[in-house]
């Protein structure tokens with residue numbers, strides 16, 4: 001069922017096993033009562049998402065509220081359940097037998113009180129082994145949403161530097177942050193090359209926390225161009241398209 005290229009669990013395990021990248025991958029397990037309990041207990045907030053998902057479909061945040069209560073945030077709706085096991089049962093009913101994973105929630109910085117993460121495009125030209133970050137965009141979740149997927153959440157897009165300067169991490173050095181993000185993205189692309197030797201483009205979903213610590217949320221083999229097409233400035237879009245041809 002489905003292909004390895006879109007299997008989030010497979011790509012997670014592959015990158016997690018690679019020493020230099022392991023620390024950038026938030027702890028993730030296949031969804032079960034046991035793993036759900038363990039991760040929610042340990043981190044207080046988890047993201048529950050489909051192994052074969054895309055565009056933010058089916059992504060659910062679960063948060064420990066105290067007094068045995070748990071908050072469930074799905075799309076732009078929130079619910080409260082009592083007890084971990086009861087919360088798990090509720091989620092199971094919702095997701096059925098669809099393969100799901102449970103992941104540590106990264107507490108992302110915000111712009112106008114809405115969390116954001118980034119899409120980083122990494123490419124190489126034909127017959128070249130030199131990977132380059134050709135585009136980076138900040139994706140802000142739309143009002144009331146957890147996911148930053150632009151269409152689903154009706155969110156906002158910003159160019160990297162101007163977005164960071166407007167954000168709750170504007171006190172961090174933009175160039176330090178950018179070089180960390182680029183390094184992790186390029187390493188991921190190189191590593192994924194061992195699985196997909198002919199592939200020339202990746203779209204990494206990268207998040208940071210409020211301290212600027214970098215995390216790899218997921219890696220996409222077929223990244224949308226729409227993020228870059230929608231920016232007023234077409235420079236990044238043109239660069240990405242020219243790399244695609246090259």
Ligand SMILES: Nc1ncnc2c1ncn2[C@@H]1O[C@H](COP(=O)(O)OP(=O)(O)O)[C@@H](O)[C@H]1O
Nearest residue numbers: 047053054055056057104105106147148205218
């Ligand atoms: N562990 C996480 N911590 C914080 N936000 C997350 C996490 N996982 C996913 N998200 C949010 O949900 C979005 C969709 O999840 P993602 O894993 O990228 O799946 P999809 O294939 O649906 O895009 C991400 O872009 C991010 O905004």
Ligand SMILES: [Mg+2]
Nearest residue numbers: 055056205218
């Ligand atoms: Mg994504």
